[in-house]
Amino acid sequence: MNAFEIENLNLWYGEHHALHDICINIPANQVTALIGPSGCGKSTFLKVLNRMQDLVEGVRIEGKVMFGDQDIYAPKTDVDQLRTRVGMVFQKANPFPMSIYDNIAYGPRVHGIKKKDELDAIVEESLKGAALWDEVKDRLKRSALGLSGGQQQRLCIARALAVKPEVLLMDESTSALDPISTGQIEDLVGVLKRDYTVIMVTHNMQQAVRVSDYAAFFLLGDLVEFAKTDDLFNRPLDKRTADYVSGRFG
Numbered sequence: 001m002n003a004f005e006i007e008n009l010n011l012w013y014g015e016h017h018a019l020h021d022i023c024i025n026i027p028a029n030q031v032t033a034l035i036g037p038s039g040c041g042k043s044t045f046l047k048v049l050n051r052m053q054d055l056v057e058g059v060r061i062e063g064k065v066m067f068g069d070q071d072i073y074a075p076k077t078d079v080d081q082l083r084t085r086v087g088m089v090f091q092k093a094n095p096f097p098m099s100i101y102d103n104i105a106y107g108p109r110v111h112g113i114k115k116k117d118e119l120d121a122i123v124e125e126s127l128k129g130a131a132l133w134d135e136v137k138d139r140l141k142r143s144a145l146g147l148s149g150g151q152q153q154r155l156c157i158a159r160a161l162a163v164k165p166e167v168l169l170m171d172e173s174t175s176a177l178d179p180i181s182t183g184q185i186e187d188l189v190g191v192l193k194r195d196y197t198v199i200m201v202t203h204n205m206q207q208a209v210r211v212s213d214y215a216a217f218f219l220l221g222d223l224v225e226f227a228k229t230d231d232l233f234n235r236p237l238d239k240r241t242a243d244y245v246s247g248r249f250g
């Protein structure tokens with residue numbers, strides 16, 4: 001089953017043609033890594049998937065992006081609902097300046113959940129889902145800003161999980177973290193794919209090899225190659241992919 005089916009996606013920032021005719025089917029309940037040098041369109045592509053790109057002025061998008069049977073760029077699409085189903089975690093953890101509990105309860109409250117026992121259950125479940133519960137269960141009312149960087153990033157994952165998404169988009173979500181926190185997030189991604197489709201941008205090729213099932217190689221706005229991670233790294237079909245994964249540029 002595919003989470004996304006994308007046909008001839010093109011994107012321009014003003015005159016700058018940032019994505020060229022991208023065609024890709026992204027499998028559900030798998031981890032797909034988007035790799036490639038800086039400035040090649042990985043973040044741009046990721047933000048197309050939950051229409052975060054709409055927030056950028058002067059963007060023009062053509063092509064078809066199907067999420068299940070929903071054409072997400074159709075005029076009738078409810079963008080708030082889409083962003084609930086397709087959650088996002090950014091490069092730098094961005095906890096709200098409020099308690100750990102309130103960070104997680106924020107989204108559910110926006111969606112009208114008010115009962116304390118219901119919110120308590122969501123907070124616990126989300127923090128467990130992000131492998132953070134044991135570390136914070138005794139200080140839920142304390143500020144999230146007091147957590148370490150790695151904990152803050154897992155908090156942001158928990159906050160994304162709290163609204164029960166189907167897809168988690170992660171944009172270099174470990175690049176600001178130490179190796180131990182990075183390992184914790186990588187392990188977590190491996191667990192999350194049982195319940196979610198994970199699409200992650202990483203410029204760390206070892207991370208893509210460790211964590212992902214599929215990998216897509218972007219270069220200067222082109223999707224050069226998309227394959228099972230093992231194939232892309234060990235049996236690339238395109239010379240540009242071979243050069244990149246063997247470290248000849250990047």
Ligand code: ADP
Pocket residue numbers: 013016018036037038039040041042043044045056
């Ligand atoms: P990557 O994530 O692979 O580093 P990006 O998707 O961020 O690449 O950027 C792809 C290209 O689009 C780059 O040339 C970048 O300068 C350009 N770009 C990204 N965001 C914007 C923006 N908001 N306005 C104009 N150009 C942008």
Ligand code: MG
Pocket residue numbers: 039042043044201
């Ligand atoms: Mg980027």
